[in-house]
Amino acid sequence: MAGSVYTVAQINSYIKNMFTHDYLLAAVAVKGEISNYKYHSSGHIYFTLKDKQSVISCVMFAGNRRGLSFSLQEGMQVIVYGRVDTYERDGKYQLYAVRIEQDGLGELYEKYLKLKEELEERGLFAQEYKKPIPKDCRVLGVVTAPNGAAIRDIISVAKARDPYVQIILYPANVQGANAAPSIVRGIRMLEEYGVDTMIVGRGGGSIEDLWAFNEEIVAQAIFDCGIPIISAVGHETDFTIADFVADVRVETPTAAAALATRDVAGIEQAIGVYRQQLVKEMNRKTEKYRLTVGRCAARLTGLSPKSKIADRRFFTMQSEDRLKDAMQRKLDGRRNRLALAAEALNGVSPLLKLSQGYSFSETKDGRCINDAAMVKPGEDITVYVKNGHIDATVNSIEVTRN
Numbered sequence: 001m002a003g004s005v006y007t008v009a010q011i012n013s014y015i016k017n018m019f020t021h022d023y024l025l026a027a028v029a030v031k032g033e034i035s036n037y038k039y040h041s042s043g044h045i046y047f048t049l050k051d052k053q054s055v056i057s058c059v060m061f062a063g064n065r066r067g068l069s070f071s072l073q074e075g076m077q078v079i080v081y082g083r084v085d086t087y088e089r090d091g092k093y094q095l096y097a098v099r100i101e102q103d104g105l106g107e108l109y110e111k112y113l114k115l116k117e118e119l120e121e122r123g124l125f126a127q128e129y130k131k132p133i134p135k136d137c138r139v140l141g142v143v144t145a146p147n148g149a150a151i152r153d154i155i156s157v158a159k160a161r162d163p164y165v166q167i168i169l170y171p172a173n174v175q176g177a178n179a180a181p182s183i184v185r186g187i188r189m190l191e192e193y194g195v196d197t198m199i200v201g202r203g204g205g206s207i208e209d210l211w212a213f214n215e216e217i218v219a220q221a222i223f224d225c226g227i228p229i230i231s232a233v234g235h236e237t238d239f240t241i242a243d244f245v246a247d248v249r250v251e252t253p254t255a256a257a258a259l260a261t262r263d264v265a266g267i268e269q270a271i272g273v274y275r276q277q278l279v280k281e282m283n284r285k286t287e288k289y290r291l292t293v294g295r296c297a298a299r300l301t302g303l304s305p306k307s308k309i310a311d312r313r314f315f316t317m318q319s320e321d322r323l324k325d326a327m328q329r330k331l332d333g334r335r336n337r338l339a340l341a342a343e344a345l346n347g348v349s350p351l352l353k354l355s356q357g358y359s360f361s362e363t364k365d366g367r368c369i370n371d372a373a374m375v376k377p378g379e380d381i382t383v384y385v386k387n388g389h390i391d392a393t394v395n396s397i398e399v400t401r402n
Contacts, residue, residue, distance in 0.1 A: 075109020201232030
């Protein structure tokens with residue numbers, strides 16, 4: 001039984017000291033294949049160097065990166081020059097790269113490029129075969145692992161954007177020997193179910209982790225599918241064969257969920273704006289037509305038979321009044337003239353003379369006697385006076401000589 005008890009820090013410090021004094025590890029050149037690389041915002045590059053038997057974690061600090069003349073690619077075969085040391089805080093050793101040189105492509109990457117070139121020649125990447133993503137997705141199909149972060153992100157984003165969307169998950173294997181057939185079955189079953197849009201994907205990883213999405217059977221299943229497929233495999237820097245065959249490729253499962261679903265809140269907000277604009281325009285149109293109807297009503301009132309009859313009735317009444325006035329004036333004029341004539345006639349009227357003591361005589365046959373020679377003695381005559389007549393007989397006649 002050990003006699004001394006050490007702290008974790010003491011053990012890590014001791015191991016680091018061993019690495020520091022091992023001159024073999026102070027300057028090494030290690031050959032391997034690049035995998036799972038990441039360019040950090042600080043300028044550092046983190047990656048894994050591997051061969052068929054093992055892997056080692058590597059880091060190249062920003063200060064040494066200035067001498068790197070190419071970008072790291074998944075599966076790239078390189079020689080890394082640097083030192084192997086321990087990160088004392090975590091107790092993990094890694095290769096601290098000072099210089100990296102290319103040494104050809106890895107086997108998987110060569111296989112990837114070969115299949116990519118073959119499928120492109122067969123037309124599986126052609127743009128004319130790409131189907132548009134429906135804008136009104138009611139049923140969303142997802143082919144991915146049931147317990148991964150990808151499905152959680154898809155459900156979270158999809159439900160936040162469209163609470164009414166139905167999500168059908170096919171729980172596929174997305175890594176390992178059985179992954180490719182599992183993904184193909186998921187695509188075919190969801191197509192048979194009749195989803196509106198399909199997301200096929202998983203989170204990021206190394207080229208080995210994502211290899212199922214580089215298999216020809218998966219590429220062919222995506223190409224043959226009649227449902228629009230969104231490929232969401234890996235992170236922004238990861239491209240798989242599935243990305244090129246799919247109708248749309250996005251960087252992450254989160255982005256795929258956002259692309260596949262409607263923004264219901266945004267649609268409702270837009271509807272509210274359109275409603276306000278519609279009400280405003282309807283009010284403007286209504287007021288415009290109200291004024292037009294008012295003008296037409298005024299014109300119609302002026303042109304209606306009732307209005308014309310009223311106008312004619314008013315004109316007739318005025319004409320009647322004018323006619324009455326004219327007739328009255330005529331009558332008054334005639335009456336005045338008649339009065340004058342009566343006065344003139346009265347001045348020469350025999351009756352007036354008779355009333356003044358005069359009389360006139362006529363023969364029996366009605367002739368007015370105005371000459372003494374018209375009668376003879378013994379002839380009967382009639383003498384008219386003021387209040388009657390007198391029948392008389394002529395006794396004698398006396399003619400007055402002027």
